[in-house]
Amino acid sequence: MSDLQTGHDGSSSVKVRARNIYKVFGDEPERALKMAVAGEAKSDILAATGCTIGVDNASFEILSGEIFVIMGLSGSGKSTLLRLLNRLIEPTSGSIEIGGQDITRMSRRDLITLRRREMSMVFQSFALLPNRSVLDNVAFGLEVSGMAEGQRKDKAMAALEAVGLTPYAHSRPDELSGGMKQRVGLARALATEPGILLMDEAFSALDPLIRTEMQDELIRLQAESSRTVVFVSHDLDEAMRIGDRICIMQHGRIVQIGTPDEIVSKPANDYVRSFFRNVDVSQVFKARDIARKSRLTIIERHGVSAASALRQMERSGHDFAVLVGRDGRYHGMISQDLLVEKLRGQAADPYREAFLPEHHPIPAAEPLSNILGRVAESRWPLPVVEEDGRYIGSISKSSLLETLDRAG
Amino acid sequence: MKLDFSIGQGADIVVNYILDNFTPALDAIAATIGFVANGVQDLLVAIPSLAGIVILTLLSLWRVGWKFAVFALLALALVEHMGLWRAMMQTLALVLSATLIAVVLGIPLGIAMARSQRVAGLVRPVLDLMQTMPAFVYLIPAAMFFGLGVVPGTIATVIFAMPPMVRLTNLGIRQVHPEYVEAGLAFGCTPWQLLFKVQLPNAMASIMAGVNQTIMLSLSMVVIASMIGAGGLGNHVLTGIQRLDVGAGFEGGLAVVVLAVILDRITQSLGKGGSGLFRRLSLRSAAASPAGKSAGG
Numbered sequence: 039m040s041d042l043q044t045g046h047d048g049s050s051s052v053k054v055r056a057r058n059i060y061k062v063f064g065d066e067p068e069r070a071l072k073m074a075v076a077g078e079a080k081s082d083i084l085a086a087t088g089c090t091i092g093v094d095n096a097s098f099e100i101l102s103g104e105i106f107v108i109m110g111l112s113g114s115g116k117s118t119l120l121r122l123l124n125r126l127i128e129p130t131s132g133s134i135e136i137g138g139q140d141i142t143r144m145s146r147r148d149l150i151t152l153r154r155r156e157m158s159m160v161f162q163s164f165a166l167l168p169n170r171s172v173l174d175n176v177a178f179g180l181e182v183s184g185m186a187e188g189q190r191k192d193k194a195m196a197a198l199e200a201v202g203l204t205p206y207a208h209s210r211p212d213e214l215s216g217g218m219k220q221r222v223g224l225a226r227a228l229a230t231e232p233g234i235l236l237m238d239e240a241f242s243a244l245d246p247l248i249r250t251e252m253q254d255e256l257i258r259l260q261a262e263s264s265r266t267v268v269f270v271s272h273d274l275d276e277a278m279r280i281g282d283r284i285c286i287m288q289h290g291r292i293v294q295i296g297t298p299d300e301i302v303s304k305p306a307n308d309y310v311r312s313f314f315r316n317v318d319v320s321q322v323f324k325a326r327d328i329a330r331k332s333r334l335t336i337i338e339r340h341g342v343s344a345a346s347a348l349r350q351m352e353r354s355g356h357d358f359a360v361l362v363g364r365d366g367r368y369h370g371m372i373s374q375d376l377l378v379e380k381l382r383g384q385a386a387d388p389y390r391e392a393f394l395p396e397h398h399p400i401p402a403a404e405p406l407s408n409i410l411g412r413v414a415e416s417r418w419p420l421p422v423v424e425e426d427g428r429y430i431g432s433i434s435k436s437s438l439l440e441t442l443d444r445a446g
Numbered sequence: 447m448k449l450d451f452s453i454g455q456g457a458d459i460v461v462n463y464i465l466d467n468f469t470p471a472l473d474a475i476a477a478t479i480g481f482v483a484n485g486v487q488d489l490l491v492a493i494p495s496l497a498g499i500v501i502l503t504l505l506s507l508w509r510v511g512w513k514f515a516v517f518a519l520l521a522l523a524l525v526e527h528m529g530l531w532r533a534m535m536q537t538l539a540l541v542l543s544a545t546l547i548a549v550v551l552g553i554p555l556g557i558a559m560a561r562s563q564r565v566a567g568l569v570r571p572v573l574d575l576m577q578t579m580p581a582f583v584y585l586i587p588a589a590m591f592f593g594l595g596v597v598p599g600t601i602a603t604v605i606f607a608m609p610p611m612v613r614l615t616n617l618g619i620r621q622v623h624p625e626y627v628e629a630g631l632a633f634g635c636t637p638w639q640l641l642f643k644v645q646l647p648n649a650m651a652s653i654m655a656g657v658n659q660t661i662m663l664s665l666s667m668v669v670i671a672s673m674i675g676a677g678g679l680g681n682h683v684l685t686g687i688q689r690l691d692v693g694a695g696f697e698g699g700l701a702v703v704v705l706a707v708i709l710d711r712i713t714q715s716l717g718k719g720g721s722g723l724f725r726r727l728s729l730r731s732a733a734a735s736p737a738g739k740s741a742g743g
């Protein structure tokens with residue numbers, strides 16, 4: 039999830055670039071395509087030609103290392119869009135670049151190589167081959183690409199270990215529970231070490247608890263070795279939980295692409311809004327989303343004397359200040375009153391002595407729902423820090439209430 | 447009437463044309479089929495009846511179960527007692543070689559049908575024809591092309607018994623869960639890899655049902671095949687009919703039924719991957735092993 043930021047300053051590279059792709063199902067693709075390009079609606083095209091528009095002029099970019107969730111109602115074209123990316127479904131028109139290569143113009147042979155090396159897939163009903171053991175299922179992709187038996191078994195074993203299923207290597211798929219089967223599906227997809235993981239409603243067949251567990255597992259595996267994940271889901275909570283960006287489809291068209299909070303706070307139309315009617319915003323927003331830097335004075339600890347810090351605070355009218363190191367890391371929070379007191383007392387390290395007691399920072403990725411209590415109880419604004427300890431801003435009672443009110 | 451006459455004449459011309467121009471090809475086919483059919487027959491007839499009974503009984507025990515094995519033992523002993531063992535082995539040889547040929551030809555044809563709608567469209571009416579055309583119609587040309595004996599008998603049997611092999615292979619492959627096929631393709635299977643690693647293994651139950659049906663249909667041809675000299679139990683039934691000897695005909699028929707029941711049960715079990723005593727034993731040992739598979743639930 040932390041790749042989100044890099045994605046936004048454009049420092050992260052584009053992994054998949056789709057331009058104006060259309061998919062027409064039916065016997066008269068040419069005529070239907072013309073109508074679709076002219077902007078006619080899916081239902082009109084179906085009535086006129088008998089062809090179904092699966093995907094209608096989709097253009098998007100997927101960044102390297104992000105989890106890109108495709109969401110929409112049933113029949114909106116999610117699975118079709120996903121299968122266009124590995125050409126399990128042939129596009130009717132448009133181009134799809136993966137790592138700079140246009141796959142729509144690739145030969146069969148190159149396409150097979152691409153599927154073996156660069157991408158793999160996880161399926162809704164698992165699609166584990168029933169005639170093979172768990173281990174042989176996981177080794178399937180490697181076997182197909184011609185890897186020697188010993189080597190592929192080692193790799194498959196390692197992949198099984200990553201999903202915690204080593205003891206079941208020699209079981210048959212039908213001896214496993216649904217959640218375990220999908221772990222095998224995930225291991226099979228990871229074993230080939232693909233750059234892109236395509237997942238079609240991979241967790242939809244699992245019951246809610248197992249499902250959350252698998253989502254966490256995916257996020258964990260993603261954090262360990264950052265792959266690009268394209269994840270189809272019809273479940274908003276899931277999309278919010280795992281998605282760096284969400285792409286919303288309606289009748290084969292992409293209606294909005296954005297980060298979860300962009301989509302919640304600025305839905306493109308009523309269709310998008312309808313997904314959020316029952317959403318708990320405090321789950322959607324993370325601490326980093328509402329942390330603001332302007333509320334407190336920031337003082338670099340080394341090089342600024344306590345006296346000049348005090349003057350800075352007085353000038354900006356803030357009662358509190360945050361002390362950071364040269365690298366931007368959070369050191370502590372001080373109050374004006376305490377600092378004045380310590381300065382008078384000739385303390386050896388006035389900053390240290392002026393730190394507010396028991397005042398621990400909040401991790402940036404924490405959902406608001408988890409920090410409501412702390413913010414409500416605290417007498418002071420709460421600092422928010424990134425995983426690496428960098429200070430990114432603070433949250434006050436009033437700012438929290440404002441956010442909940444605006445989004446609700 | 448005139449039209450009917452010209453079609454009959456046309457068929458005559460075709461048969462004669464083939465006889466005149468394709469004798470080497472016909473000889474080659476006859477030699478191949480004769481090699482298979484006679485080889486299988488020599489092998490089976492050479493097995494002493496006692497050994498044969500033991501083998502079939504053990505097979506029944508392994509694939510079906512002990513009750514059926516007892517039945518098989520008694521029924522086979524009865525056949526031996528009626529003096530029909532050798533004839534039954536000849537018939538079994540005919541059935542097995544016809545089935546072998548039907549499998550070798552039928553599976554690739556079924557695969558081709560599953561892969562191409564056009565092939566399926568072409569082959570389907572031919573299969574319908576093979577199944578509905580009365581056997582006597584092709585018995586005559588078969589005898590003309592290949593003379594009398596085991597070879598034309600085998601060919602006639604193959605023509606009648608092969609269609610389910612082709613159909614069920616086609617059906618089995620088409621019915622493989624589309625997600626399995628997608629998984630195969632998504633992981634980079636070539637068409638051949640898809641066939642051998644995904645489609646055929648998952649179509650196996652259907653293909654084995656095809657083998658079973660082919661065997662059953664072959665058995666229903668034994669009397670007709672014996673009319674052109676294929677020999678075996680069919681001969682006994684046939685002479686029973688010709689001499690109005692109800693007893694002889696009944697004995698021959700009974701032996702055919704015994705063979706049919708045993709072959710049916712054994713081949714049915716192949717598609718299901720084992721049953722009966724041995725399966726229960728292996729399950730028991732799996733449950734006793736410390737691998738803890740039962741924790742999988």
Ligand SMILES: Nc1ncnc2c1ncn2[C@@H]1O[C@H](COP(=O)(O)OP(=O)(O)OP(=O)(O)O)[C@@H](O)[C@H]1O
Pocket residue numbers: 063064090091092110111112113114115116117118119272
């Ligand atoms: N092979 C096909 N032939 C004809 N129409 C198809 C085919 N596959 C999909 N469609 C149509 O394309 C449209 C998009 O289907 P798709 O399966 O991509 O939807 P989806 O968003 O994945 O839906 P779901 O949530 O039900 O899986 C639908 O109208 C569907 O009927």
Ligand SMILES: [Mg+2]
Pocket residue numbers: 116117118
């Ligand atoms: Mg779908």
